[in-house]
Amino acid sequence: MEHTKHLWRVLFILLLVAVAVVVGRHFVIPPSFGLQGFYRYDSLAEYAAKPVMHGGSASCAACHQDIAQQREQGKHQTVSCEVCHAPLALHAKEGAKTADMPLNRSVGLCAYCHQALKARPATMPQIDLREHLTKLEVITAKDDIPEGACVTCHDVHNPAMEQESPPEGNVSDANAVPATQ
Ligand code: HEC
Ligand code: HEC
Ligand code: HEC
Ligand code: HEC
Structure with missing residues (x-):
């Protein structure tokens, strides 16, 4: 039986691996795993306690x-x-x-929902921020978009469009309140 000796060595190593997996599993897998399904059951109580x-x-x-x-x-x-x-x-x-x-008066807040994107439903009012502000003469094509620009014209809690022209003065000064949070 000289020729099967190397096979027995391999089988022995596989056996060792199998034992290591069975014993190791006991230490690595949390106790409540699998009680009610393929997840850790204790996590339910932990999330409920938050x-x-x-x-x-x-x-x-x-x-x-x-x-x-x-x-x-x-x-x-x-x-x-x-x-x-x-x-x-x-x-x-x-x-x-x-x-x-915290009060967030940033343009970014409005852009989050109103920046024109092809993926948005067509019923959602969408604008290209730069185009909108240029058309309304709040900025020229070269200016940066001032933080807080949107809330100078639109009432955030009832965004009807009553104001037809830009407010007096610099839009960003009008909102020089600690801005974004
Ligand atoms: C127990 C009463 C109470 C509740 C509930 C409450 N607030 Fe207020 N809030 C106040 C008071 C008092 C002020 C300060 C005076 C004011 O502006 O009316 C305030 C002020 C604010 C301000 C201005 C910034 C500041 O902190 O002064 C914002 C914005 C605000 N609240 C939003 C909210 C939102 C959004 C909710 C719901 C998630 C909420 N509040 C729930 C009492 C409350
Ligand atoms: C679309 C975004 C948006 C929603 C929705 C919104 N807010 Fe505001 N809120 C703002 C912004 C931006 C400001 C700062 C406005 C400014 O300075 O002109 C503000 C200001 C405030 C203030 C302080 C200034 C003030 O006008 O008295 C309070 C209080 C407040 N919001 C409460 C609420 C409550 C309560 C709700 C829900 C019923 C709500 N907001 C819904 C964006 C929003
Ligand atoms: C979480 C999403 C969300 C955010 C943030 C948001 N809006 Fe809106 N806005 C809406 C929805 C939804 C409508 C109503 C769409 C409809 O049913 O016509 C709307 C409508 C509007 C309209 C159209 C009003 C009209 O009469 O047609 C204006 C203007 C507007 N929002 C301005 C703003 C401004 C300015 C800000 C930032 C301060 C802002 N929105 C932030 C979701 C948002
Ligand atoms: C100078 C005042 C002014 C400023 C600043 C301004 N808007 Fe407007 N906005 C208007 C007016 C007026 C309309 C209605 C006419 C039009 O659609 O151009 C309008 C319309 C809208 C609409 C509705 C578009 C539609 O198709 O129904 C949205 C959304 C809007 N604005 C969001 C914003 C956002 C976001 C900002 C900040 C980047 C902003 N606006 C800044 C005056 C302003």
Whole structure:
């Protein structure tokens, strides 16, 4: 049986690997894995224990009734407050304000939904930012787009287009408030 000796060596090594896998698996795989399916069952309780961050627009309306009403009358009625602002938990807790809500007046916020893109549904109002601002004579073709340009004309909570001409003065000065967060 001289010629089968090398085969036994290979089988022995495979056996060692199999034992290592069976024993190693015990240490590496979390105990609750597979209890209810192909996932770690304990992760459900861990996620459920995380603090709730968002409250929904109704939670904002409790303290900001005026703005909630404004929003309901305009085209942004379907846009949640927390999309443009931040989650409730960063700002208010148990009926009291706990910290300032970050205010994002940047062009980027509006561009996120309104920058013209072929992939967007045609029913979504879309503009080319540069074209829009040039046509309205807010900037010339060479200027950079000033941060905060959009909120000088459009009321964010009810973005009707009442203002026909650019406001007096420099648009970016009008918004020299600590801008983006
Ligand atoms: C489309 C984005 C957007 C949505 C939706 C939105 N906001 Fe705003 N909000 C802004 C921006 C931008 C400003 C800063 C406006 C400015 O300075 O002219 C602002 C300002 C505010 C202010 C402070 C200034 C003020 O006008 O009194 C409050 C309070 C506020 N928002 C609350 C809300 C609440 C409550 C909702 C939901 C009912 C909401 N916002 C929905 C973008 C939004
Ligand atoms: C418990 C009451 C309460 C709730 C709930 C609440 N706010 Fe406020 N918020 C305040 C108070 C008070 C101020 C400061 C005075 C003011 O501007 O009306 C404020 C101010 C703000 C401001 C201006 C920046 C600042 O912090 O001064 C924004 C923007 C804002 N809130 C957005 C929101 C949004 C969005 C929600 C919902 C996710 C919300 N708030 C929920 C009480 C509340
Ligand atoms: C999360 C997405 C989102 C963001 C961010 C957003 N909008 Fe809108 N906006 C919408 C939707 C949705 C509509 C309504 C589309 C419709 O049903 O006609 C709309 C409508 C509008 C309209 C059209 C109003 C009309 O009468 O036709 C203007 C103007 C507008 N938004 C300006 C802004 C400005 C300025 C900002 C930035 C401060 C902004 N939007 C941020 C989603 C957004
Ligand atoms: C000088 C004032 C002014 C500024 C600044 C301005 N807009 Fe407008 N916007 C208007 C006017 C007026 C209209 C309506 C006429 C038109 O479509 O040109 C309008 C229309 C829109 C519409 C609706 C387009 C449609 O097809 O229904 C959107 C969306 C919009 N603006 C978003 C923005 C965004 C985003 C910014 C910031 C880059 C911005 N606007 C800056 C005055 C302004």
